[in-house]
Amino acid sequence: MNKAYFNWSSGKDSTLALYEIIKQQEYTITKLVTTLNSDVDRVSMHGLREALLDLQAESLGLPLEKVFLSGNVSMAEYSKILGATTEALAAEGNTHSIFGDIFLEDLKAYREEQLDRVGIKAVFPLWKRNTLELIHSFIDHGFKAITVCVNAKHLDKSFVGRVIDKQFIDDLPEDVDPCGENGEFHTFVFNGPLFTKPINFEVGEIVERSYTPSSNDEDNCFSEDKKSWNTQFYFCDLIPTELS
Template sequence: MSQRVALSWSGGKDSCMALHKLVEGDKKVACLVTTVPQETGRTFAHDEEIGKMKAQAEALDIPIEFIHCSYDTYNEDFLKHLLDLKTKYELNAIAFGDMYLEGHREWGEKLATAAGIQALYPLWMEESMMLDALNQFIKLGYKAEVIKVRGDMLPQDWVGRILDKRFIEEISKKADICPMGESGEYHTFVFDGPLFKERVNTKGL
């Protein structure tokens, strides 16, 4: 029997790649999980609109669960909701799209242990492999656009850019930036690809 997994979902390339790997590995992704701070009403990871996340989940044909939390009680809120989801979806694991940041992994593993389930990191690899990972994402056929950048690391006019060969060529020349944006250099929204039933049209959402 395959594992029933909740996937921590940002809507970006990392979580989408994690989904692809889980499906390839015969895991049952029972739901997507996205945190929404009460202070903003938008997603915690990428400050994205809820409507776009719902459209993504519909296109992927996977239920999405929003964990409404507070910055002050983020960990407690996440755990409480995860325990509810564990029962609702009969979960035995939660997966994350983190790739090499040890602090992020430690947090996820601690959360999973508290919930009595396993923490999965299907993308975990060496930091030196980030350019290869970005190439793999594009070769898989997924389409994503940049929705946010760190102003101290990338120019604002990178917002709206599509991840393609030209993008790879340009970001690979920036020595101090992780090609996958693991330190928040840039964030993306995936709108199409192999697992999507249809292209996500975000206009008007």
């Protein structure tokens, strides 16, 4: 089978994509690869503690490689670090790289272009599938997830720290994608068919954070159109306890 590494976000789309790719039996998953914010040692965008990511990988039974990026990383630095990472992964014999993306054509094209430089093929098992069907499939398969970050532009504070279930989906505003594929919300998956054990945690503080794009770095990730970026989020801190 083809050797592939999996780009792991710790959330529901990654989990469902991993579930689908394992069913296909076409790839040997060599490891999970996750980017973290080096300023706070948390999963990028999700705000998830590194310790919970470690417990998740342990329960999934897969090796984990962490890529640390500054919280204010420029696009040039991002591409440089990820480029070096993919070169090393290709040298390890990985021929494919798997993602949980569903939409976002520009991001898909960027990923494919970067990977093509090192001879790795990008794989998107959920691409263009109906997101309402996907989220119901996630729930029906028995996966358990909780929201750890919501975009304040699209959802109010009551949506963060909630378990993803059918009531959650019914409560979403009509303009919010059921999988949060436009960045409306991010999740942490703590149990389901792929897990050897559930991950135990306590729900901690809920905080609101605003991010200001850098005005000094023209190559900052926010610089292309600062007005179009959403910069206000609610985060729910999850505090790890022992695996049961």
